Amino acid sequence: MTLRNAARALITMLVVALSWTIGQATASAASPAATAAVVLTYDTEGAAEFVDAVHSGAKVWNDSVANVQLEPTAAGDEADIEILADDGWPRAQTTSLGNGTVWMGRQAVNEGYDTIRIAAHELGHILGLPDVKPGPCSSLMSGSSAGVDCTNPTPDAAERAAVEDNFTAAGNSPAYAYELRTYQD
Numbered sequence: 001m002t003l004r005n006a007a008r009a010l011i012t013m014l015v016v017a018l019s020w021t022i023g024q025a026t027a028s029a030a031s032p033a034a035t036a037a038v039v040l041t042y043d044t045e046g047a048a049e050f051v052d053a054v055h056s057g058a059k060v061w062n063d064s065v066a067n068v069q070l071e072p073t074a075a076g077d078e079a080d081i082e083i084l085a086d087d088g089w090p091r092a093q094t095t096s097l098g099n100g101t102v103w104m105g106r107q108a109v110n111e112g113y114d115t116i117r118i119a120a121h122e123l124g125h126i127l128g129l130p131d132v133k134p135g136p137c138s139s140l141m142s143g144s145s146a147g148v149d150c151t152n153p154t155p156d157a158a159e160r161a162a163v164e165d166n167f168t169a170a171g172n173s174p175a176y177a178y179e180l181r182t183y184q185d
């Protein structure tokens with residue numbers, strides 16, 4: 001190999017190595033965007049005395065999952081999730097995955113059930129989770145079946161994984177077809 005050919009070979013190797021490095025850097029830079037969370041807004045204007053509990057319940061979800069995040073809506077903006085207070089039993093109605101209404105029913109609160117667990121549980125329905133009853137206090141979706149003394153507002157590993165699946169990294173790609181559903185608890 002002449003000196004000139006050796007130099008040419010060396011330059012070719014360097015160019016290949018540099019291209020590969022740039023390719024890796026581009027791939028790394030693109031990955032945060034691919035895992036961006038779906039943001040759902042919620043409106044507590046009608047939540048009366050339960051505003052703080054709802055914010056706490058939303059924070060539990062935000063700390064528990066990465067693919068979806070719950071944020072208070074700006075004043076005047078239409079929210080994905082309406083939060084209301086009434087004298088009935090707590091419940092939720094979904095119009096589609098991530099959209100619907102939560103009622104923070106005073107009947108359960110007056111019986112002593114924890115308001116943050118209620119908020120997180122009903123938000124769990126909005127995020128696509130069904131009731132799992134009866135169930136232990138470690139399960140969020142066991143709801144009232146875990147007993148009045150259960151104050152755990154945190155979803156268990158299976159519940160977190162199900163919500164992550166419902167809101168995949170690609171964005172709005174629900175894992176299953178979703179229709180109007182009413183959860184009376």
Ligand SMILES: [Zn+2]
Nearest residue numbers: 131143183185
């Ligand atoms: Zn329920």
